[in-house]
Amino acid sequence: MTEQLDELADLIRDERLRDLRVALDDLHTGDIVDFLERLGVKDRAVAFRLLPKDTAVEVFDQLDQALQHEIVEGLKDSDVAHFFESLDPDDRVRLMDEMPASVARKMLRHLDARERSLTNIVLGYASGTIGRAMSPEFVAIPEHWTVGQALEKVRLAGADAETVYTLPVVDGHRLLKGVVSLRELMINDEDTVVSDIVSEADSVDADHDAEDAARTCADRKHLAMPVTDKEHRLVGIFTVDDAMDILERAESEDAARHGGAEPLHRPYLSTPVLTIMRSRIVWLLVLALGATLTVQVLDTFEATLEAVVVLALFVPLLIGTGGNTGNQAATTVTRALALGDVASRDVFRVLWREVRVGVTLGSVLGVLGFLVVSWRWDWEVGAVIGLTLVAICTLAASVGGMMPLLGKKIGADPAVFANPFITTFVDATGLIIYFVIAMAVLGL
Amino acid sequence: MTEQLDELADLIRDERLRDLRVALDDLHTGDIVDFLERLGVKDRAVAFRLLPKDTAVEVFDQLDQALQHEIVEGLKDSDVAHFFESLDPDDRVRLMDEMPASVARKMLRHLDARERSLTNIVLGYASGTIGRAMSPEFVAIPEHWTVGQALEKVRLAGADAETVYTLPVVDGHRLLKGVVSLRELMINDEDTVVSDIVSEADSVDADHDAEDAARTCADRKHLAMPVTDKEHRLVGIFTVDDAMDILERAESEDAARHGGAEPLHRPYLSTPVLTIMRSRIVWLLVLALGATLTVQVLDTFEATLEAVVVLALFVPLLIGTGGNTGNQAATTVTRALALGDVASRDVFRVLWREVRVGVTLGSVLGVLGFLVVSWRWDWEVGAVIGLTLVAICTLAASVGGMMPLLGKKIGADPAVFANPFITTFVDATGLIIYFVIAMAVLGL
Numbered sequence: 001m002t003e004q005l006d007e008l009a010d011l012i013r014d015e016r017l018r019d020l021r022v023a024l025d026d027l028h029t030g031d032i033v034d035f036l037e038r039l040g041v042k043d044r045a046v047a048f049r050l051l052p053k054d055t056a057v058e059v060f061d062q063l064d065q066a067l068q069h070e071i072v073e074g075l076k077d078s079d080v081a082h083f084f085e086s087l088d089p090d091d092r093v094r095l096m097d098e099m100p101a102s103v104a105r106k107m108l109r110h111l112d113a114r115e116r117s118l119t120n121i122v123l124g125y126a127s128g129t130i131g132r133a134m135s136p137e138f139v140a141i142p143e144h145w146t147v148g149q150a151l152e153k154v155r156l157a158g159a160d161a162e163t164v165y166t167l168p169v170v171d172g173h174r175l176l177k178g179v180v181s182l183r184e185l186m187i188n189d190e191d192t193v194v195s196d197i198v199s200e201a202d203s204v205d206a207d208h209d210a211e212d213a214a215r216t217c218a219d220r221k222h223l224a225m226p227v228t229d230k231e232h233r234l235v236g237i238f239t240v241d242d243a244m245d246i247l248e249r250a251e252s253e254d255a256a257r258h259g260g261a262e263p264l265h266r267p268y269l270s271t272p273v274l275t276i277m278r279s280r281i282v283w284l285l286v287l288a289l290g291a292t293l294t295v296q297v298l299d300t301f302e303a304t305l306e307a308v309v310v311l312a313l314f315v316p317l318l319i320g321t322g323g324n325t326g327n328q329a330a331t332t333v334t335r336a337l338a339l340g341d342v343a344s345r346d347v348f349r350v351l352w353r354e355v356r357v358g359v360t361l362g363s364v365l366g367v368l369g370f371l372v373v374s375w376r377w378d379w380e381v382g383a384v385i386g387l388t389l390v391a392i393c394t395l396a397a398s399v400g401g402m403m404p405l406l407g408k409k410i411g412a413d414p415a416v417f418a419n420p421f422i423t424t425f426v427d428a429t430g431l432i433i434y435f436v437i438a439m440a441v442l443g444l
Numbered sequence: 445m446t447e448q449l450d451e452l453a454d455l456i457r458d459e460r461l462r463d464l465r466v467a468l469d470d471l472h473t474g475d476i477v478d479f480l481e482r483l484g485v486k487d488r489a490v491a492f493r494l495l496p497k498d499t500a501v502e503v504f505d506q507l508d509q510a511l512q513h514e515i516v517e518g519l520k521d522s523d524v525a526h527f528f529e530s531l532d533p534d535d536r537v538r539l540m541d542e543m544p545a546s547v548a549r550k551m552l553r554h555l556d557a558r559e560r561s562l563t564n565i566v567l568g569y570a571s572g573t574i575g576r577a578m579s580p581e582f583v584a585i586p587e588h589w590t591v592g593q594a595l596e597k598v599r600l601a602g603a604d605a606e607t608v609y610t611l612p613v614v615d616g617h618r619l620l621k622g623v624v625s626l627r628e629l630m631i632n633d634e635d636t637v638v639s640d641i642v643s644e645a646d647s648v649d650a651d652h653d654a655e656d657a658a659r660t661c662a663d664r665k666h667l668a669m670p671v672t673d674k675e676h677r678l679v680g681i682f683t684v685d686d687a688m689d690i691l692e693r694a695e696s697e698d699a700a701r702h703g704g705a706e707p708l709h710r711p712y713l714s715t716p717v718l719t720i721m722r723s724r725i726v727w728l729l730v731l732a733l734g735a736t737l738t739v740q741v742l743d744t745f746e747a748t749l750e751a752v753v754v755l756a757l758f759v760p761l762l763i764g765t766g767g768n769t770g771n772q773a774a775t776t777v778t779r780a781l782a783l784g785d786v787a788s789r790d791v792f793r794v795l796w797r798e799v800r801v802g803v804t805l806g807s808v809l810g811v812l813g814f815l816v817v818s819w820r821w822d823w824e825v826g827a828v829i830g831l832t833l834v835a836i837c838t839l840a841a842s843v844g845g846m847m848p849l850l851g852k853k854i855g856a857d858p859a860v861f862a863n864p865f866i867t868t869f870v871d872a873t874g875l876i877i878y879f880v881i882a883m884a885v886l887g888l
Contacts (some may be wrong), residue, residue: 252779
């Protein structure tokens with residue numbers, strides 16, 4: 001399949017567009033998406049226009065957000081309206097959130113009144129809340145209805161709703177009383193009253209953080225969750241496919257920041273080299289600035305270095321090991337935070353665990369380091385290396401475990417405080433520890 | 445809510461179990477799961493036994509696998525059978541995959557024949573394939589049936605099936621012809637023939653890699669995907685909740701290996717300190733062994749170091765910057781691989797991009813480095829630092845971008861080849877580059 005896609009790219013280059021159109025007709029929607037996401041901006045616009053209208057809408061729906069953005073900007077006004085109307089309200093809002101205001105207005109102008117008001121309900125919530133990601137197109141069932149009535153409503157209203165598989169149950173004042181699954185309705189008798197088979201709903205407040213709600217939806221294996229306002233009135237529904245989008249985006253951000261770069265928010269091969277460069281340069285400069293601390297520390301101890309040049313040989317190994325230990329702790333705790341296994345109030349439980357882990361790891365490495373260095377150089381240098389390893393590992397594991405929690409506490413992305421910053425911090429403090437121990441043991 | 449959970453933990457410590465039982469009665473299933481996942485092994489066993497039977501089954505279903513394992517081992521035989529029967533076949537297989545054989549046999553013994561044979565179908569596929577994760581409990585619809593007949597089958601068989609929302613459509617030989625959603629059935633006329641409303645199925649081969657299939661399911665927003673054998677006969681169905689479990693597990697593995705540790709496969713706070721230590725020590729030793737290369741390199745150039753001690757001051761900054769640049773590239777490419785945006789055949793496209801990014805980043809840092817060092821020390825040392833930064837950044841970005849792809853090509857986890865190994869590699873080669881440039885420029 002993958003090689004076949006490369007051949008299609010050749011068709012564009014050779015301008016054999018008729019052949020391309022025929023070839024695209026034979027592909028699954030998902031494969032067309034994969035194909036488009038590997039092309040450059042211009043080639044993608046060309047290929048997209050060759051798709052039959054219905055396929056185009058489906059493909060558009062699955063495309064990466066950044067690419068949807070580019071495609072809409074390249075379309076004629078009438079086509080924009082067509083695509084925009086074909087999207088679900090929640091997808092529409094997400095797309096519009098990232099558009100220049102002029103394009104957003106152009107899109108809203110072409111919607112009919114009902115569609116526009118649905119979009120506006122969703123737009124009333126702050127960015128980053130689940131209200132912004134939910135769909136207002138739910139099918140609510142009054143609790144006193146029978147199963148037969150409920151099924152009839154699904155039949156009539158089902159085509160336009162975001163989902164018909166999880167149905168919120170409400171009372172006369174639109175207060176959420178629970179949920180009933182379509183499966184429950186199907187396997188129960190027509191005359192059963194809905195309130196007899198309703199299940200407790202795991203609902204979420206519309207102002208709640210979207211990533212947190214998405215994680216709950218995934219962890220608790222819900223296909224959809226009802227969204228309510230402060231008074232517990234039903235205002236929307238949030239589906240698992242949107243939850244997965246939110247989590248994938250959050251995980252891409254975490255992964256990028258762990259590696260010391262800003263997330264690209266678009267497929268790698270379709271991202272211009274200059275954009276990749278920009279996503280990295282600021283981090284790199286900040287980290288290099290932090291690393292000048294190590295130059296200062298070494299400058300301070302230059303006399304010691306000149307007296308015992310052999311100390312310089314172990315600098316990369318010691319700070320490298322410190323960095324690795326810190327990264328291990330930071331990665332474990334960041335992931336536990338993302339999964340909700342740890343909260344910022346657990347700061348002392350985490351610290352106490354990581355101190356013990358750090359001391360143990362440091363002792364194992366310290367003894368090995370002492371033996372090897374004593375044998376190859378002399379026992380005094382061996383003692384310096386051994387003691388430094390114990391101290392650095394303990395420091396690195398504790399700081400590595402704490403940083404993500406402290407970052408979360410002050411409202412920053414925990415991943416930002418992870419690997420690269422810890423490495424820089426441990427580099428500088430590790431060197432100070434190293435030279436202090438060296439001066440004490442060697443009597444300098 | 446979170447503080448309330450901490451108060452419950454106090455109830456166990458104070459042995460006020462009656463109060464705890466009352467308090468647990470008021471909690472949502474999901475909150476009970478969160479509560480249990482924060483307890484130690486013994487406290488968890490105590491709390492779990494206080495749950496009413498039905499709640500216990502639901503809670504068990506949502507618990508982390510490693511904790512399910514411990515709970516089953518602590519239960520009496522009759523209780524084991526009860527829990528095991530209440531699980532879906534795919535969840536049961538996953539649980540059993542990780543059990544000691546003696547416990548697994550104990551569990552199978554108590555199942556009735558039909559349940560046992562379903563488990564065995566799933567067990568016939570290799571570990572890591574989608575066959576192992578799928579459910580054999582699907583509701584298949586013959587293509588010549590009417591919508592009315594199909595709905596009747598859902599009504600009768602729906603209670604036991606894994607899902608009734610995505611229904612595979614088959615011909616007389618059980619060959620997969622497509623899928624029809626329950627929503628489609630609901631909104632169409634009773635007399636419509638199913639083959640008129642069937643959609644093309646995005647199916648997956650039972651021997652296919654589970655993570656890859658899960659990613660497809662998530663990307664293409666399917667609630668479920670039919671699973672077929674080599675002859676395209678329907679053998680099972682794979683649902684989005686299982687896809688999310690697989691992806692979460694894969695992402696935890698990636699995150700851990702990025703940070704240079706083995707994944708814990710269980711919630712952080714419930715993991716013994718010794719287990720955390722073990723997940724890190726081997727990596728740390730291997731990386732420390734790799735770092736002895738840097739000691740060798742510095743030892744080789746000791747004469748140069750002794751002649752110009754000022755060179756030692758910049759060692760941490762230079763190798764740190766190299767490590768950061770390498771990590772940025774490796775993280776971006778690993779994530780792109782995980783999302784399917786890049787494949788291993790793209791190796792030269794990636795290389796060419798990363799070379800350009802590396803040269804640009806290196807030039808920016810190199811010019812800055814030259815200016816600062818020339819001003820603070822002298823222009824010759826400045827030139828050495830500037831040139832080294834250009835060379836190291838180019839090398840690090842290219843190697844960082846290639847490593848995950850090469851790792852994937854030889855069948856290893858790309859994340860293993862990412863950050864820590866690249867740092868170690870760049871450390872050693874970066875130092876060689878540094879001293880070669882220094883000797884050339886300073887005429888040593």
